[in-house]
Amino acid sequence: MLQIKHQFQSFEEYLSYDDGTDKLYELFNGELIEMPPESGINVEIATFLLIQFASFLGYKRVRGHGLELEVRGEPRNRYPDLTIIREEHIQQLAQRNTIRLTMLPPLLVIEVVSPGELQRHRDFIAKRIQYQDCGIPEYWIIDPEAKTVLVLELTGNTYTESGNFAGDDLVVSPQFSQLNLQVSQIFDAVEKDGI
Known part of the structure; x- marks a missing residue:
């Protein structure tokens, strides 16, 4: 960097x-x-999920890596791999793709873990603390190495594990019950593209 x-x-x-x-x-x-730049695997997974969420939410509510979140602590901002925003965010983000602490938090953030211990710590611990502090109701951590999807749900002021999904498990989203997605579909889509 x-x-x-x-x-x-x-x-x-x-x-x-x-x-x-x-x-x-x-x-x-x-x-x-x-x-x-993001790794090819991260981009492929985030793009696949963007398409899945856009199919029932519409493309305006689904934002890729360029969406910036203001957070407390250091660093002061984060760029999730995928973010599901609220309807009111569409107009608020028209000039700058930044969700400020003074705005309502997004509904869901997704991070795809990059290789390396530093990156694992960043996604599993540092970002978890910052996203929890922002009041983001749901946080997914997708681990290409373990081929798992960890879904965290905000209960009170703390993230609790809603599920750690693998293989042919359906990913159960507390907020998006209409999502019909198996973990294997996420990783099969990447492998079929040769990444």
Whole structure:
């Protein structure tokens, strides 16, 4: 990751920054950290799920990796692999694809775990804490290595494990009961594409 030297005093100052590129940055201790491109597997899984959710929610409610979430702690923002937004977010995100802490949280965020211990810790622990703190009702952690989908549901102020699904298990979403998806379909779609 490339670090861009510029000290931001607030998240609002960061939001007004434009370097003229489409690069994504995390704001960490006031400095920008450029996000590396996603792996092919992560993109394939997120795209497959985007299509599944868009089939019954419509494409405007399903956002890919470019959606930014303001969070508490460090870094100050995250870019989930897939986010299901609320109807009111569509208009709120028309100018900038950022959900602020002052807005209602999205309904669901999905992260696809990248290889490596640092990435596993980030998705299973650090992001879990930040998304829980934001009040996001549902968080999925998709693990291509273990071929599992962990579904976490916000109960009170804490995520509880709604299910850890594998193989031909149906992924049970507390919020999206109309989803009819087996874990094997997610990983078969990736393997069929040769990734």
